[in-house]
Amino acid sequence: MKYHFIEEPLLEFGKDEHFCPRQGIANYDVYDTKFTARKTEILIGIVGISEDVEKLNAWLERCKSFIPSKANTKQPQLFTSFCGFNENTGFRSKFITSTEITRVINNTDIREILKIKNRNECVTQAVELFSDHIRFIAQNKLVDLIVCIVPKSFENKIVIEKKTEEEIEERLDAEEKPELEINFRRALKASTMFLGKPLQLIREYSLSNPSKGQDEATKAWNFCTALYYKAMQTVPWKLKRDINLPMVCYVGISFYRSRDKKSIQTSLAQIFNEKGNGVILRGTPVEIDKKDRQPHLSDKQAYDLLLSALKEYKFALDTQPARLVLHKSSKYSIDELDGFRKAINDAGISSYDFVTIKETDIRFFRDGFYPPQRGSMFSLSETSHILYTRGSVDYYKTYPGLYIPSPLEIRTVEFDSSPNVICEEVLALSKMNWNNTQFDGKYPITIACARKVGEIMKYLSEADKPQIRYAFYM
Template sequence: MKVKVLAEPSLEFGKGTHICPRVGIERLGVYDKKDEFRKSELRLGIVGRGEGVDKLDVWLEKCRGGILPKESKLANLFKGFGGFTDSHGFHSKLLSSPAYTRSLQKSSLNKIRSINSREDRVNAAVELFYDQIRFLTENRAVDVIICVIPDDLFESITKNTSRNSEDNDQIEVYMEHNFRRMIKAKTMHLGVPLQLVIENTIDDTKAPLGQQDDATKAWNFSTALYYKGNRTVPWRLVENTYKPRSCYVGIGFYKSRDGETISTSLAQVFDEFGHGVILRGSPVALDKTDRRPYMSKEQAFELLSNALSEYDKALMQMPARVVIHKSSQFRGCEIEGFNKALDSKSIRSRDYVSITESDIRLFGENNYPPKRGTLLQLSESEGLLYTRGFVDFYKTYPGMYIPSPLRIIAHENDSSLEELCEELLGLTKMNWNNTQLDGRLPITIECAKKVGEIMKYVDENEKPQVSYSFYM
């Protein structure tokens, strides 16, 4: 048993490397600026009521011009936003226009709020937005569509007002996500990613207590828009030239809407650039003892074979090494299926890594929790890794609750546990929905969770989009 603090992984940008996404973009420019065919303008479609559209116009103008940092001694944590401009940083423009805007009628919104059943209100809201989103995708050349959700509509689809409904005990967060999941699933076939915004989050006069400061919101909002609109990457992990070309696959599970079946949520295939391909698996069985889902040998073989085929189509070559991240323990039959798939493609190097929660906690040297990157190695194949914790660059722990480590178990591993944890720590920084450098889960597992939430609403006969931009 030994403890070691792993170094914070560096990211590569347009003109160099840095550990922080915000500093890297601001000083060095987005990574894909090197691509001469990248978009230097993002055309935004907008759907919302008149007042919401006006608020979004003001917010977009603030993002274009830049936002001063929040007053704080923690300058690296609360960094000002330098603006979304073509002269530095994102090296791109945000274009919006009344011709690319679709307004929601107050009468339609009032009609939805008067519906008694929450489920019916959510369905009606999805249809209302879908009609306008479809118009924009079919009649305007838009890169991303921003949906501005009115505050009162948001309240009506996240709270139950029916006295006879059976979902009184459902928590609001779950219900809130239903609308988000449903609208993203329903519009997926239209081929344009969505960005959902609630009115009060861009309204300084109504911003809820505890909300992020404006500069932080602008960083996250703008980076997500850039990734979704460009379909390229604002940063990438620094490539280790001494390692074989690796492919990272994240596998999770999700329940069907009726709760009757559980399926593999996806295989998210990433290369060093962070490019990914999303696939949907088949229904799986539950273990009779612990009721946990697992794949048969045949299902594991089929899922990984399909993932590798998609990788080959995208990059026109097979990886030299495959790393599989799974949100549960590996079963013997799953390992057999994965090995069969890799052997059939003559891929020799492989690492199977389960990433789960742990109840064990470590104590830091002071009043702060252990440093991010702290690895407690329990054996050659098992350890506890802190992906959230005290961050030297921030000079604080930037979280609200006591962080817990991830339990990492390596199966059939050709790499050492420390090497696998170093990779995993780097993959926590590849989520373009968040520009804070200390993500909790690697993008492989984070994406598995996000996609599973939405995939249950995608019709079985419909081919889901392969880009993460449609799920984040």
């Protein structure tokens, strides 16, 4: 067994580099300030009951200014002051709201919906109510995104409280139960996707109860960064790239089931460049392999899905990569490998790596109170490697988690790059999460986005045309 420590990957911002998104934005501005043709105003449509709209406007006003970090903390780098969202600091932009682009929902309509005893019907009516207001703004007003405030009265009736990723260690192979009840967030995003305006849902309690959950500065960092990413059609930061190396694209191949978990699974491709820009592509239904009980593509399906993703990528980003890295959370079948190879060859790509990223029950321990460091890589063989993407972080001076961190197993199936390079990229891609500015994400964006996209996709019919931007799913 060999041990290798991967230093925290650097990110590129407007004026310089840093490995922390918060410090990078605050000190060096968002990445797209490098470009002349960029927007500086974000028009926010709002949907909610009257008092919630007032709370959101007050919160947006608060976010314009500096917000100090958590008081008396022992980890000042983990709890960073918010620089403020305005034209003179890191984001170099401002939010614009107005009654002209706000739709106020009547409390009477909310009360009528809550009288419905059947929960699925209740949620369906709630989705339709919000969808109608979203549709009006999207079709009649000029906005960049729409923020929907979930009222307090929806809690435990329409929106069921669930543990968040921060509260419990998430697993890719966690058992999925049939989604017999309609999920309000997923159904709303799916039903309004055709309108072409990203949604941001925020629950009323996060606006009215500052003592619950994250501290105010952290909440502002995550909220404003998510809005910026969704509205600006750009990225606040990107991976640092060695200009002497060929252009790379990263592809995640995954599958999602219908809501009842009984129907045939459908394939999905997520393809990203080094900036984090990318496209989402829905494939075709696949069969479950009788031997390993896993979904697999036929060679033609693998060929068509990857080649279609590469064509969409080239059209959307106006570039063709010289190297392709393909991530899957399940093993590759012989047919899949054949199809992927042919697609890569026909696309004129000269170098590729096929990688499996899986959960593992293997754990390592170190002396003292803290788990292994994020970036710890243990090579069990030439093709099997254990990588800690979550763990102790020297910069934070702690392990920012509640549970023993579980590492990932990185299996190199076919590869032109070294295992060290492949694992370094996995660690770097774990930082491409614009919903969370804490940089120690567990999964690379290629894998992390799969579940989020699949959750929304299962609410779309075959006739519905999915959006290709990740902003519509996060």
